[in-house]
Amino acid sequence: MKTLMANLTRLLWRSPSVIITLVAVLVAMGFFTRLSYQQFLFLQAQNLSSLSVFNEVIMPLAGLTLISQLLVGIIASVQLMPRLVQLGQSFLIYQAGIPPLQSYLILVFPIIIISFIPWLFFLLISIHIDFASQLDTLRLLVAAIGLISVGLVGVMVVVCCNFVASRVLTGLLLSTILVATLLSFDSMNALLWSQSYWRGLLSPFYRFREGIVVVADLIALSGWLVFLFSLGFLLLHRRLTCNKNKPLSILFIGVFLVATAGLYQGQWDLTNDKRNSLDSILLTKLEQQDQPLVITAVINEETNRDEILRGFDVVKRFYDKSEISFRARQSLGPEFQYQGEYIQFQLGEMYQAIAYPLEYNVKASFEMAISQMLRRKSQWITFVEGHGEASPIAKNTSDLGELHNTIKMMGWPVAAQNLTTTPVISDNTGLLVIASSKQSWQKQEEDLVLDYLKNGGNLLLMVDPDSVMPPRLEETIGISRIPGTLVDWSGYQGGTPHPAIVIVNQLTDHPTVNKLNNLLAFPWASALEVVELKVNPNVEYTSILRTPQGVWTEFNVESEQLAFNQEQGELQGSFDIALARVDQSNQQKVVVVGDSHFASDSAVNNYANKQFALNLISWLTNLPIDEQQVAQNRDSSLRPSRLGHFVFNWGYGLLLPSLLLLLWFWRKRRRFNA
């Protein structure tokens, strides 16, 4: 049987139409890869933040691979049974001295083998891309398995058609029309009746491609395979009187599985970044709202709408009360048309809009938008400005632009507020941030902040050695600076660019630092101490970070010869650099960090500084950080070697298909010469 199967496969290999189709689809896939690759490099050069090699290159290539598999399947399939019938050679199968099941298998397997060559090509390209980027391997594996399963079902549809056809042309037409009808119906079903239990080929394929394994899809695909496999047997041997009860029973099992697949619940998101799952905290909050989430996308292009639908699909799968509608820009009033394309989220009275094209991947963008919408009501982060503080909006290296962008991206609404011009701290302020005031405060400003604290508001206070600390605020908090700038000589000897950069490598058990797995760097920081004038039993002070031993409080940090000078009153030892104050009576949290530079644009990306800043905000606002939201796509860049670059450009589209064609010609010549 194996020899016979191999011979029939060889027969297909020799068919010019099969080889021409194969070469054509490989050329198409190769040049498609080249185009996607070049487009990706172009986008990469523009530093777009939401780039993903998987989304830009692998996903479209997977779609093309599925079509290629079906195309090769059709051409290979008509080369066997319809051609044998047309040539009067069908007796080779019908009068074969082997059992009907075996004769069926020897016909089906060569077709499957040939039709999976595009899949192998896809795998080759994907593995190559994986070397040049950091693809999500598990997602790639799921996509590849999905491609096999869906492709197999598609090829079996084609095979069944060709067991009915008695002419090559009939087989071609019949299988092309049926496959096209099936795929069109599937697309239409997804658009019009998304709630139906129908599981065709395309929707499971899309989900596999996204890295989701849905139980209903697995059952439906198994059902399809069982059904088509039995149907193929019955069609091939329809004229024979072999036992057909068993295949008929199996066929009905397949029909049952396909029909009931939609009833089975359960799915696994097998991606590294859980891109297909809605954040559980966000989901809990959504469910608490118990209101429909209405998404209106003002987007014109159909392909862009598909992207939005993918995001909606994730939301819908987890939060059933979700609706989506699309509108064209032209349908808006003239006053809105200039705004460009956008997506609006509505939950009861709350609204949130995000611009299109999205800055991040669609699922993350949706989560951020919903999260922001929910938080807007109660959890604003307000940066005080007006006294030379580090600004979240300004672009200087000492400002907090990058931190601001990150926390905004994570869904916190952020505001910068001048307390003189807007003399009110709103009730929905979840956290007030004072990032190193350089000028003194007016009394009414100080009163506003003190009232805010009195009412249990949370505060993040960053103070540099040269900061102005409003005295009544300092007194209320009970934390003061020790004069001088901290100098870490051992850190400097260890490689820091300046002795005034303190490296903290011993972390406490405080929730803001206990999970950090890197050092922290504090440039030009001041030491802190608790100075509690009135002891309050409800208030607890905790050290978040301490400097290593040997650090001293330098009074003349600009000097070229830095040295500890005890006589001038400088202190040496280990100092608190970040302190937390928790008032148990009203759950108020205050953190004072003896440095604002650590979170500035010039230093926030050093070591674990950014994570520490985010952890502080998270702890102070009582909202756990969803780390996935912060995570960027790992496969955001593509950096092939010189050879890899050449192969992407010419190897897949030209060299490999040409090689295949040459090999075919060479073998043909050799055969004839022999």
Add this chain to the structure above:
Amino acid sequence: MQPKNSVECLSVSELVFREKNKLIIDNLSMTVDRGQKVALVGLNGAGKSTLIAILTGLIKPQDGRVAINGRSAQDLDFKRNLGVQYANTQAITNLSASEYLYLCAQTKFAENKSVDNAIENVVSLWRLENILHRPMSALSQGNLQKLIISQAFLGAPEFLVLDEPTQALDPVEQQRFIDNIKRLSDSQTCIFSSHHINETVEAADRVLMLHNGQLVADIDLFETDECWLMTKESVQELEAFFSESEQQEMRFVACYSGQRSQLYKVTTADAQSMQDLKNYCDKNTAVVRFCASPKESLLPIFSALANGDL
């Protein structure tokens, strides 16, 4: 050489096959004994190819039964012992002649049989050496036909069913075909259809003549006490001519009733009775044709069917 093996191996009873409301096989019954070489003869559209397709299990009849050694035509054991060649079989373009033989052998045999030996045998039997490595598509029509017939002989099957095997064969190859059929052993049964009467007479032991899906004549070519008569008279009119003692010696079997005349098989072991019958036929204008032996009867019956004299 006529095999005298009376073990029945093929039985066809009341076979009916229609296609698009047209009756192709009309209530046909027959039996074939093991070792017989049977020729199916008939005009175009007589139903020979359809009967062959039914006998080999390629199509199912609407009514009737085919039993080969008591089994169905779909039986795997039968298929393993069946060599079949259909008319109008074309070349598989991407195969050489030897690859084609290998493909046929592999689909036909159970695993244990030696494919190489079987191929060697048919190559030698059909003198295929010169064309063995040529692509099928490059073979002449005659060579292609020879190759396709030869695959039916792979593994010396018990049943050989050939549909117009000598079509496109040159006289040399036609003779080779006859020789190869004659060489078949007593345990090998062969049924073949043909338009060539000479070749049929040489190769077959028995001829089944079909017309419009009906069996017109079942002619045993080696039967010496048999003659055939086409006449417009009925059996009673025929018998009235002969004396009672002659009637005892002769047996008239009406085989086929045509629009113009009827076909009778006359069996008699008595030479005098045969001579009287011949004299009667010479004088009687109602008699269309008298054939003194089965071999002589083939062409006249065939012509009568073609010309509408029956």
